[in-house]
Amino acid sequence: MDPKTRYENERLAGKESRERAILEAAEQVFTNKGIEKATMQDVANEANVGIATVFRFFPKKDKLILAVATRKMEDVLSDFREIAEFNVPCLKKIELLFDKFSFLERHAQVKLLENFDSYVAHLTEPLEDIESYNSVYQEISHVFASIAEQGAKDGSIRPDVSAQDVLTTIINVFGIFARKLTLLSHIPVARQDFPPERQLTVLKEIFLSYLRNPNQA
Incomplete structure (x- = not known):
């Protein structure tokens, strides 16, 4: 595998991993706090990522x-x-x-x-x-x-x-x-x-x- 392809695969794998982490964190937050009361910041905190990262994957709650x-x-x-x-x-x-x-x-x-x-x-x-x-x-x-x-x-x-x-x-x-x-x-x-x-x-x-x-x- 050439370096460019390897880099692209690793980038995509990292992106999928972060998205999965955000979804799993959101599931926990929505379950424990309720969808209405939960905030995007709550999800970011649970996922241990910045709020900007959450919005990059999901622009709206x-x-x-x-x-x-x-x-x-x-x-x-x-x-x-x-x-x-x-x-x-x-x-x-x-x-x-x-x-x-x-x-x-x-x-x-x-x-x-x-x-x-x-x-x-x-x-x-x-x-x-x-x-x-x-x-x-x-x-x-x-x-x-x-x-x-x-x-x-x-x-x-x-x-x-x-x-x-x-x-x-x-x-x-x-x-x-x-x-x-x-x-x-x-x-x-x-x-x-x-x-x-x-x-x-x-x-x-x-x-x-x-x-x-x-x-x-």
Whole structure:
């Protein structure tokens, strides 16, 4: 490799490393302090870089917010893709998705995404470049649609329901409930006699029982 190419590769690697450090710092700051109250200086302090460096990568706070949220949604997309590729019936894939949502220790991720949803909901205008986030969200929908399509063909889902509509509704309901329980589980005054883990297990069993094709063993 010639010196010029090596220098360019090292420069790009350094740039990617700094950007990743800023995103990781922003994720921590947004999670702990809240998106609304967090400042770019807070992020710079967390990342141990100058404020000018943060603005060089992300000229506006909203661009940084969107980049962090998109990064977390890409993690969700990775989970969906992994499960979609398993060589198991559709019903088993739905169960695996339930289990992914049931990890209550993902409090930081859930708190960040809930904070992002609330922040966006209160904006008077859409976030600039929101297409990048929506693109990942749409890809998650496409992957899930492929799972639902399998359910309509492999016989693991009861044939008297619309696999796409019912599975989408059920997975959304379960996901919202899991996110709420995850947040409440970290609030001492909201402790419940019926453990959140058990509540999710019961809901999962109800949904799986409803979806299961009675004509299959």
